[in-house]
Amino acid sequence: MEHTTATHALAALGHATRLSIFRLLVQAGRGGKLAGDIAQALTLPGATLSFHLKELSAAGLINAEQRGRTICYRAEFQAMSALVAYLTENCCADDPACDRPGC
Template structure:
């Protein structure tokens, strides 16, 4: 379980366009990650700006950093993101997690509970 303050830190970190772009880029590279130079090139972000945003994401616990020779490699902290997602689904929809099913799992169609609620309104 993730604390409210930790979830808020994660959300705040992702609420900035450059950090969200970095995170989305890293999602595509999973635990293998990318070196800082490759991230900067892919997003056309200056090194100093990138460093600031990577530090913010790292402090929020969303990404990990490791050294590979002279390069810093950044990758997702999958456990932390799963905890953030669990935080959302544990506290959503008035205690009815069946309403929180991601749209991709229902192929864009609302689940039966949501359809019933819409009819009732």
């Protein structure tokens, strides 16, 4: 993952509402959630939800699939894993005493 991509993703997740939406979609798994279900679960007005979903989508953290008159949103698990990998890429690289697994 490139630095600018990580920055964009972290900026999107840096808003409390967007972080809540993303966590809800991660919890939903590969099946995702319909827009109305997300709005109901987080008590968000449609316009507010739409704005935040657009930001998460632009950051590559979620995707959308049209289902008739509604849209199903899913977390992009590959993007999430890439972001975590980017953040931990050089974990403890300068600490010879580090005993963390994977370091």
